[in-house]
Amino acid sequence: MKLNLRAATLDDLSPLVELEGHCFEAPRLGRQQFRWMLAQANASLILAEGDGRILGYTLVLFRQGSPLARLHSIATEPRARGNGIGQRLLEAAETAARDHDCAYLRLEVCPDDRPAVALFERNGYSDLGLLTDFFPDHREATRMEKRVVRHPQALHRAVPYYHQTTEFTCGPACLLMAMGALDSVISGTAEDELRLWREASSVHMPGGHGGCSPHGLALAAWRRGYRVSLRLSHQGPPFLDEVRNAGKREVIRQAHEDFCSALQDTDIEQHLSDQLDLRPLLDAGGQPLVLVDGHRRSRSRATHWVLVTDCDRNFIYLHDPNAERSLQGRLQDCQHVPVTHREFDRISRFGQHKQRAAVVLYPRSP
Secondary structure, X not given: OOOEEEEOXXXXXXXXXXXXXXXXXXXXXXXXXXXXXXXXXXXXXXXXXEOOEEEEEEEEEOOOOOOEEEEEXXXXXXXXXXXXXXHHHHHHHHHHHHHOOOOEEEEEEOOOOHHHHHHHHHOOOXXXXXXXXXXXXXXXXXXXXEEOOOOOOXXXXXXXXXXXXXXXXXXXXXXXXXXXXXXXXXXXXXXXXHHHHHHHEEEOOOOOOOEEOHHHHHHHHHHOOEEEXXXXXXXXXXOHHHOOOHHHHHHHHHHHHHHHHHHOOXXXXXXXXXXXXXXXXXXXXXXXXXXXXXXXHHOOOOOXXXXXXEEOOXXXXXXXXXXXXXXXXXXXXXXXXXXXXXXXXXXXXXXXXXXXEEEEEEEEOO
């Protein structure tokens, strides 16, 4: 069967409503809902045509500024099933998501609909759990998701992944990944991670262990022979305004002054700017560690270090050393995580004054 895929128009309302009635026991969309999807919604409604009639459709919804698209529904005329129409429509939905700068496609499917579940599983969708009383007829649904943006194909270099072993060593974990990328091998251990943390720590959080300052991480990398660039939007101690305890504030201030004094005896480049343009840094062979707002990234109160692995027109790709921040706690979900440029600009600002901080490592001098 020759199949043609095209965008739906308002002229397709009647056949769409008819198809909906054939495909679902309890239709999800009526004429007015289809009209709204076509005329007003931020959505993509794609039809599959064959033998002069509409044989299926897929509807993808988008939200402004979000990297997550939602596959609202995918339907195939019952008499036309078994001809690969569902596969073609799913591929079209994923293409639409990528075209709208979305990195992930999420859907809900009735777990009793084995053909649909099998289709999604074959195409790499992961099970995110069961939702009770989800559909209009009160049936439960399985939520599934797939990353539709592939890992960057032409990285400047292979970037190894290292999972932090404590809650407070994201900075050292990122530093180990950066050093591993520049040396083409990852040799970090938990002992190395803690040793780096002791060298670079200066930030005392409201509770728990302290974190690593950009100045401390820059010095730790420089001591190991790397060329380093420190990029900051503010000269003063980071995080000081977020700490109320006077004693802790004084510790942070003293640690910061000590780091600044040590920096004067190095050739670490220091740049003071509110802008963070990653492409030139990567093109020059740099491996940037960036401090991000933990609340925007994972609802955490603490700031968090991530490693930038690459960037392209649509996304900035990150290694996040904390796998627990992913939906399923899987290491592969925290590697080359695609973040839109707009979202990265938001998360890479932290604190009351929206500070920015990055430590960029370059290959060791010959």
